[in-house]
Amino acid sequence: MKRAIFDSKAKLSLIKFCSFFMLILLSAAASAQSKGKVVVVRDPLFDTLLAKRALLNRGGGSSSGGGSGYVSNYGYRLQIYSGSNRNAAYTAQARFNREFPEMRTYISYHEPNFKVKAGDFRSRLEAEKMKAQLQSTFSAMFIVSERINPPKTVTNND
Numbered sequence: 001m002k003r004a005i006f007d008s009k010a011k012l013s014l015i016k017f018c019s020f021f022m023l024i025l026l027s028a029a030a031s032a033q034s035k036g037k038v039v040v041v042r043d044p045l046f047d048t049l050l051a052k053r054a055l056l057n058r059g060g061g062s063s064s065g066g067g068s069g070y071v072s073n074y075g076y077r078l079q080i081y082s083g084s085n086r087n088a089a090y091t092a093q094a095r096f097n098r099e100f101p102e103m104r105t106y107i108s109y110h111e112p113n114f115k116v117k118a119g120d121f122r123s124r125l126e127a128e129k130m131k132a133q134l135q136s137t138f139s140a141m142f143i144v145s146e147r148i149n150p151p152k153t154v155t156n157n158d
Contacts, residue, residue: 075148076127077106080138081116089114092138099137104149120148 081092093105093116105118121127127143134141 073122073148073150074145076121076124076143076145077117077119077148078121078127078131078134078138078141079115079117079144080134080141082113082140084112084114086114089116092116096138117144117146120150122148 080096081089083089089107093107096103096105096116096118100118103119105116108115108117119127119130121130124143131141131143
């Protein structure tokens with residue numbers, strides 16, 4: 001009698017184990033992903049543009065003035081205005097350009113503020129010297145670090 005009870009419990013636990021194992025196996029098979037193939041469709045000019053960009057980044061490209069390609073690095077600029085008034089930003093830029101026509105100015109808009117930045121300084125020391133010169137004219141001015149354009153080259157035709 002004990003043996004009959006033992007056999008029925010063993011069969012019941014074996015059935016439970018097998019059904020649990022089958023559920024695990026089926027769920028793993030259902031969630032498995034098959035490997036696929038990705039096809040990229042692009043314009044053939046894209047490869048040409050990538051090659052030209054690589055050439056320009058190496059400095060081997062020729063710009064309209066001849067010589068080496070355009071290269072920019074990180075440096076410093078003076079931020080002379082920051083505010084939400086567009087007309088005030090353009091006024092600050094015009095005032096700076098009247099006093100320093102040889103220096104480049106840049107206006108950028110990052111919602112909600114317009115920012116006017118001036119100069120392309122390679123070192124912080126250069127930016128500090130210019131800041132000291134301008135302190136009386138532009139009181140709320142500070143130095144920002146960002147990607148700058150290379151300085152203008154002076155060519156003499158002597």
